[in-house]
Amino acid sequence: MSNLLENYFQLKEHGTDVKTEIIAGIVTFMTVAYIIVVNPAILQAAGIPFGASMVATILSAVFGTLIMGVYAKKPLAIAPYMGENAFVAYTVVGVLGYSWQTALGAVFISGVLFTILTISGLRGRMIDAVPDNLKYSFAAGLGLFITFIGLVNAGIVSLGVEGAPLHVGALNTIPVGLALFGFLLISALMIKKVKGSILIGIIVTSILGFVSGVAQTPEQIISMPPSIAPVFLQLDITGALTWGFFAVILTMFTMDLMDTMGTLVGVSLKAGFMDEYGHLHDMDKPFLADALATVFGALAGTTTAGTYIESAAGIEEGGRTGLTAVVVALLFTLGLFFYPVFSVIPAAATSPALMIVGLLMMGSIKKIDMDDFTEMIPSMAVIILMSFTYNLGVGLCAGFVLFPLLKLISGKSSEVKPIAWGLFVLCSMFFIFYPY
Template structure:
């Protein structure tokens, strides 16, 4: 046990081995849905479900384990939600490309990330972002998380044109369980009970099974399907077609922004940022993200990156790479225990997303609300992240609005060269993105 403590510097970070393991379990519990949801979405693009599930798990195991051992950060890595839908429904269904060519675009995006990371360009661009936008990222991602939790649990439902969202069925058992789980978790946190999030998830899961809202699995073990139908099936040459450049650019920008925003948000919550608001040794988690994306394309799945659900493990006390290693081992177990590990219902894990989203509103007090040149970009970031259901859209809007507002208020000296590059990249993204 002393080896774990020394390697991950657990005591130095004010944590304990048991707390780190509990945090890893919490992170896994809130993101285990990706094991089923990602392959289900990609199935619409023609990628077979079974092999896609295995590719999803192996990508998560590799990325999260590397994040823990190499980067020594409590962040989980897996195929991104949003990017998978973009590939399945826009690139394949609307634009008519094959999923093999789409994976080729993801491969190129990952290679570009590796180049940008090892040359230091990626971290330089991230450090060029002003503190006000970084704080807006945290708040926006918090609201995004809360909205996902509210919608997943059914507390908020998709509405109709003119009223796109409305309150869910508050008389239904799953919604009532979700509301109860939220308050149970909040009460446990108020009482400073360690493991409040995972306790809420486990108790609600048991209650859901007891009243028939969730079912016990028909089998407890299952052999993983073969990866052969999708592994190494990407069409690299097809992605080199000039007409495919917009897809590669979109994949690149979305992953760049999602990873950047999520890294900052979860690091802020974990207290891992330095006095300048930067994440020390940021190249390590960025390189893990880039290499895992390349691996994912070779395995047969979509862009990977740091999962925003990592914030739940951080809230449970995770501060070191042992949290990520624990999550990675649970994903590895999911290759054979998928029926058990994926039976956690939305009414059990969804409230933890709401709770963490709520806690991520703390940087609101650091926003300069009396300076319109700071307020407008921050407002666009926060609102568009949630209202477009896309982190990248909110961030790119902020990168465009910040220089614009500084220019019209005579404060161009506050805009760094790196931010101008991000502004141009964001404008190019909106022009070329196949919406």
């Protein structure tokens, strides 16, 4: 069996082995497992039943991540996106007043559009049109964003007051102290070059969380999953095919495009998948995986799915092939029955892993040309706005708008590829029609 896995996923060619890939898959899953309960909790605000939504969340993650592992052979996890779920729950349904069924119809349409773009090869050409400095900013921006998410989830950073929106958290509390311990433990293990340091840190911190009472032990270990019937095939495609819904579909489309593009470029740089020309071979395969996952997710009853930036945690542990993704998919499958256990893994245990991985990804900022303002300003806008708006799409679109504009102003428009101008138009429309 081990030899079959090695041959199919070409482990030796990537300098890895079955054990390393399994550990990487476990680490990635533990950093994304929160989505099992967080996604349905958010969508509950839109009126989507929690239990059915949870099953739809898991099934879409299993479907997309298996395609990513078996077909695209990349160590990346796919699940419903954070941000897109909140957009549906709080904006499309909460503010604009549409039904969640119509919102899922829009998700389905955007997924179909992505599938068409991917099959045509246009999505891959979009990546090739991105200048190197912006690619480096994607990785650095994702790193800052992941670190910021970890800091917020751990309680190290909290909401402030008007005029000072962020504030240091309560560092004298047990949960925050536990997260800081986890951060120091993983840091020490990595300095000592201990294999599986991130996984060890998550497990040890989780145990301490249960012992200290920061996290409650699950009342039951195994449970049959709820019925998916209330959300399965309940999307309203016809209702979404109206002019009034154009802005919603455009926003979903652009957010998914930018999130996936940024994530794939960022984690690919970290994993060493990019060649010396900044190209990622077989880019269409992972793109197709997330496009099909979005289509499937809408049918199952959940929001836009795509590649997760937390996949960088498994890559940091040595995951380099699709076997890592297959392990993640299998663990998500177990989540259907063991969700009472996965749902109580404390944020204090997973947040340190995100903080560490984010810091490591920020290293690509040193590759950005800081002496050329037409390169530096768009790149830094991407990095800063990704985190300060808590929205990958906003940061990436800012870069795609600023880059051609500044090149045009400086008389260097010849450095802008035609597709980059297309992205400029798309991102400009995103900012114009976004339902703020």
